[in-house]
Amino acid sequence: MSENIFITEETLEGDEEGPLADKTVAVKxxxxxxxxxxxxxxxxxAEYVPPYDATVVSRLKDAGATIVGKTNMDEFGMGTTTETSFFGSTDNPVAPGHVPGGSSGGSAAAVAAGEADLALGSDTGGSIRCPAAFCGVxxxxxxxxxVSRYGLVAYGNSLEQIGPFGSSVEDAASLLDVIAGPDDRDATTRESPNTDGAAASSYAAAADGDVDGLTIGVPTELLEGADEGVVETFWDAIDDLEEEGATYEEVSLPSVEHAVEAYYVIAMSEASSNLARFDGVRYGHAAGxxxxxxxxxxxxxxxxxxxxGDEVKRRILLGTYALSAGYHDKYYKKAQDARAWVKQDFDEALSNADVLASPTMPVPPFELGESLEDPLTMYLADANTVPVNLANLPAISVPAGETDGLPVGIQLVGPAFGEREIIRAGSALE
Known part of the structure; x- marks a missing residue:
């Protein structure tokens, strides 16, 4: 078994019948x-035991899934490698000696190692797509x-979503079918408007591989500075889609050069506010x-x-500073303006294309320990994933091949509630 995938291994049985009755699921x-x-x-x-289930967990149990454990992750979701976990880092089951990505590294590793059929992660700035790309799932x-966020321990409320991992597009989409949909306990949820006229139109059914006539926009900015082998693998995947009947054109997202800065100001500000509750009195570790x-x-x-841990302290300090009197307008307000610009760019690009495509990560998986010395390198590795969270759009990472024996993922981004388009396009690559 690959190193350190689970923090807690415990089996929770779901209903006897349901769409996931024969499936095991790992939960971040x-x-x-x-x-x-x-x-x-x-x-x-470390010792917190919740008195209730998150909505997605209740839905898993109702669908008959067997939960097999809680997976390792970067502390409070803050990291790109699953190395900031208090419980130690997770090894990458398909590239030993390398990180599995983060922050949902344990969930991606569980699926890649065959420890679970499916898994749940959460994605604030790429935390599902990065480990999917690094672990080849x-x-x-x-x-x-x-998807309801009720029961998710918040990091950046306006950015994060819970989502599925699977070894195939159809598997991941079948898990999305179970967890998607409005929830009275989460006011940010809503019914997907795109049900093709049939409420029962499932996400899994969209994984039919039919991309004939699909237009793919390739944002040139998301290829700049990426590793050469990653870029080659990406273009091979685009060639495959073209052979299936899709066409591609280059598009521009000029705002993305500011997306990483805007994202970290917003995410760290929300984190500093969210983590204020952990004071050792009501919640959390009581000091010696x-x-x-x-x-x-x-x-x-x-x-x-x-x-x-150090990474969480760093982000709380930066977030508190960005929100402090005298700096709010200089940093936080500017970041929100940049966010609006990113949204506008995506809307424009998606008015001319059905989906947008880029490498999921600009680099192959880091070696274990490599990125911890330089947090900035780690932050910049999120350049292709964070803009999607700023724009609140759906995206999928699908394995695209390898470079130097290491997995590479392709990211497909759709319009709001365009999950079926990205699932269809992603399934054409399998």
Whole structure:
């Protein structure tokens, strides 16, 4: 078994019947499971056991799935390699000695290693698509609002979505069929408007590989600076789609050069606000011995100093700074303006193309330990995935081949609630 895929291995049986009755599912450890430890990969929540199930977990059980455990992840979803986990890093089952991607690295590794048929992850800036690409599996980041976030421990509320992993596009889409749909407990959810006139039109049924007449837009900016082998593998995949009857044209997304900066300001600001609740009193790790003269502030800071890892502390500090008086307009407001620009660019590009395509990650999987020395390199590796979250659009990562024996993924992006288009296009590559 590949190293460190699960934080907690525990079997939760679903109903006897249902569309997933013969399937095993691994669940990322930031999704609440009643009675089963949910740590978010952090010392801060190492002993936390939720008293309720997330909506997606209830839907898995109702669909007959067997949950086989909670998967390893970057602490609170903050990372691209699953190396910031308090529980140690996960090895990549298809490229040993390399990272599985992050932050949902354990979930992608579980599917790649055959430890589970399917898995759930969450994607704030690429955290499903990155590990899908690095582990050679399929990962779908749904449109914001398609899947309930009730019971997901929040990192960046306006950006993140729960989504599925599978070893094929159809498998991942069948899991999306189960978890998608409105939820009274999450006001951001809504019914997908694109049901082709039939409410029962499933996502899995869209995996028919029919791309005849499909127009693919290739944003030139998302190929710049990418590894040569990755770019070659990407163009081979586009050639394959052309052979199946699709056409491609180059499009431009000028705003994406500012997307990474905008994303990190917004995500870190939301994180600093969300993680304020972990103070060692109501939730989270309680600090060691309380000194006789400690005031509450000292007790809080002790709990947070001991409970959070370096990457989480870095993002809380940067987020708090960006939201502080005097800097809010300079950073946070500017980032929101850039976000609006990114959305506009995507809308324009998708008015001329059915889907957009790029390499999922501009580089093949890093070696274990390689990216920890330089956080900036890690942040820039998200250049192709974060713009999609800023625009709240759906995207899928499908295996496209290899470079130097390492997996490469192709990312397909669709219009809002255009999951069926990207599933159809992705299935043509299998």
């Amino acid at each position: 450890d930031n999704i609440s499971t009643e009675g089963v430890r949910t740590t978010c990969g952090s010392k801060m929540l 399929v990962g779908i980041k749904p449109t914001y609002g398609l 011995e309380k000194g006789e003269n400690d005031n509450w502030n000292e007790a809080f800071s002790k709990a947070r100093k001991e409970g959070f």
